Amino acid sequence: MSTVARLHEVVASGQLAKKIFANVEGIDLSDEVRDRLTAFAKRRTAGLGELTTTISPVSNADFYRALAAFWLELRFEWQRHNLVSNYHAIRTGGCHVASFMLAAAASSVLACIEQHLSDEDRALMDGFAAELISGTHLALAQRLDPPNATAEYAA
Amino acid sequence: MAVIAVGLGDAERDRLIALAVDRSRSVVDLADALPDAEDEEELYRVIAALWLQLRFEWQRHNDVLNYAAVGETPKPELAAEGCMGSLMLERLEGVLFPTHLDTLSGYAFGLLAAVGTRVPVSP
Numbered sequence: 001m002s003t004v005a006r007l008h009e010v011v012a013s014g015q016l017a018k019k020i021f022a023n024v025e026g027i028d029l030s031d032e033v034r035d036r037l038t039a040f041a042k043r044r045t046a047g048l049g050e051l052t053t054t055i056s057p058v059s060n061a062d063f064y065r066a067l068a069a070f071w072l073e074l075r076f077e078w079q080r081h082n083l084v085s086n087y088h089a090i091r092t093g094g095c096h097v098a099s100f101m102l103a104a105a106a107s108s109v110l111a112c113i114e115q116h117l118s119d120e121d122r123a124l125m126d127g128f129a130a131e132l133i134s135g136t137h138l139a140l141a142q143r144l145d146p147p148n149a150t151a152e153y154a155a
Numbered sequence: 156m157a158v159i160a161v162g163l164g165d166a167e168r169d170r171l172i173a174l175a176v177d178r179s180r181s182v183v184d185l186a187d188a189l190p191d192a193e194d195e196e197e198l199y200r201v202i203a204a205l206w207l208q209l210r211f212e213w214q215r216h217n218d219v220l221n222y223a224a225v226g227e228t229p230k231p232e233l234a235a236e237g238c239m240g241s242l243m244l245e246r247l248e249g250v251l252f253p254t255h256l257d258t259l260s261g262y263a264f265g266l267l268a269a270v271g272t273r274v275p276v277s278p
Contacts, residue, residue, distance in 0.1 A: 035173070036177055039173055039177060047215065051219070054228075055219065062218070062222075065267055066218055068267055069215060069267050072211060072263070072267070073212055076205065079201075080204065083188065083197075084187075091188075096184070124266060124270070125270070128262070132200060132203065132204055132259070133200055133201060
């Protein structure tokens, strides 16, 4: 089965949505958290479905680039929910349930997409996302053009 | 947050409003998680990453809309979501330095352009 067919299948059959909700099985969530999770699952599976049905029939190259961009989008989202969850735990000793669950949900979609990206591309994008959030400007600066642009970012 | 929902059904309109509320809540979650002066640098970087995430999302919707237009399949809900995304991007741009946004988006889109040359997926 081709990459596109496999991704289409995982969305159309509801497997991806099931995977997202498997993370919360047996957990007593508030209606608010469950609603946010449901909305996330619907939007992200629909987004992936749109790429397979709209872009892939026309251009394989554009489809791959869109898939990579979608992965990066989710990587930032995962990172943000993770950060909120961690800081909340440090401050209060408690769990920020919504962020924790949404990070897990983002992780499920990332896992579904990343098996279709090359290891090299994934490593490049992973490095970029991590450096941006951690503020390791030097590593980012070495790869930026023009090189001085990041000096302003670090300032 | 205003939602432009011309030509949408009630379900799509409700979904968009829920999305706007969720997005706003995400920013509040960030502010609650990083409330102190010493957190400011990290908060700035995370907001920059949020801006980039929304910028990619806006681009994805735009790409899908363009391809859908070729196939004459209108997607008004995506167009409305794109408008909402633009509004949020504008708001976030108000707290970020323009030079940083140029640098980040230039790097990110350059990275994706390079990625797009390899195409290991099968059609």
